[in-house]
Amino acid sequence: MSVIEAIKKRNSSAFMAEDDVDNDLIRQILDAAVCTPVHYKTNPWRFLVIRGEGRHKLGNFMADRLAKEMDDPSSDKNIRFLDKIRKKALRAPIIIVAAAAKSDCKDAMMVEDIASVSAACQNILLSADELGLSAIWRTGSLAYDPRTVSFLGFDRGTEIVGFIYLGHPLKEIGSKPRETSGKYTRFLE
Numbered sequence: 410m411s412v413i414e415a416i417k418k419r420n421s422s423a424f425m426a427e428d429d430v431d432n433d434l435i436r437q438i439l440d441a442a443v444c445t446p447v448h449y450k451t452n453p454w455r456f457l458v459i460r461g462e463g464r465h466k467l468g469n470f471m472a473d474r475l476a477k478e479m480d481d482p483s484s485d486k487n488i489r490f491l492d493k494i495r496k497k498a499l500r501a502p503i504i505i506v507a508a509a510a511k512s513d514c515k516d517a518m519m520v521e522d523i524a525s526v527s528a529a530c531q532n533i534l535l536s537a538d539e540l541g542l543s544a545i546w547r548t549g550s551l552a553y554d555p556r557t558v559s560f561l562g563f564d565r566g567t568e569i570v571g572f573i574y575l576g577h578p579l580k581e582i583g584s585k586p587r588e589t590s591g592k593y594t595r596f597l598e
């Protein structure tokens with residue numbers, strides 16, 4: 410299959426089996442992930458692979474973070490809501506957190522390093538697809554909260570770019586119509 414065909418056929422999917430994913434597959438995916446363009450050789454890609462009990466730790470953090478903003482986290486309604494949040498981290502056997510480290514290089518720009526890690530995220534999605542795995546890139550306010558960066562053990566100044574949920578597919582996702590570029594493109598000639 411050509412690269413272009415692979416890009417066009419990839420689809421995100423949130424339907425994943427509970428079964429764990431082999432470390433060898435994760436390594437193949439992350440080795441492909443870091444093959445991105447990068448400016449000033451900052452090598453900004455940082456990954457945290459969360460699985461097993463780690464997912465419960467993340468789920469508890471997600472719920473505790475929201476509970477802190479509630480007037481009454483112990484109300485029945487809020488308990489039910491927080492329980493739902495806690496379970497969100499269990500939606501896949503593997504969550505890869507992809508983040509951009511802040512570089513010491515004086516010329517480096519965070520926007521460029523985030524761009525490079527965004528390309529790494531697409532590499533993860535494409536590699537997962539080739540290896541027969543389902544994946545979906547998620548963020549939300551959790552990703553942009555400095556407390557999350559610290560809880561997950563990234564260095565200060567690191568920016569989380571995505572939580573990529575990964576697992577063996579529960580069902581086949583058919584192809585869907587994709588945009589074409591015409592209406593988003595202009596030429597200066």
Ligand SMILES: Cc1cc2nc3c(=O)[nH]c(=O)nc-3n(C[C@H](O)[C@H](O)[C@H](O)COP(=O)(O)O)c2cc1C
Nearest residue numbers: 419420421422423544545546547548549570571585
């Ligand atoms: C930076 C970024 C953050 C995203 N965050 C979420 C999210 O939190 N929840 C979600 O359901 N989809 C999120 N999406 C969208 C999905 O990853 C996915 O792209 C979308 O469902 C379209 O599916 P497709 O990738 O098959 O086109 C996000 C996408 C990007 C690029």
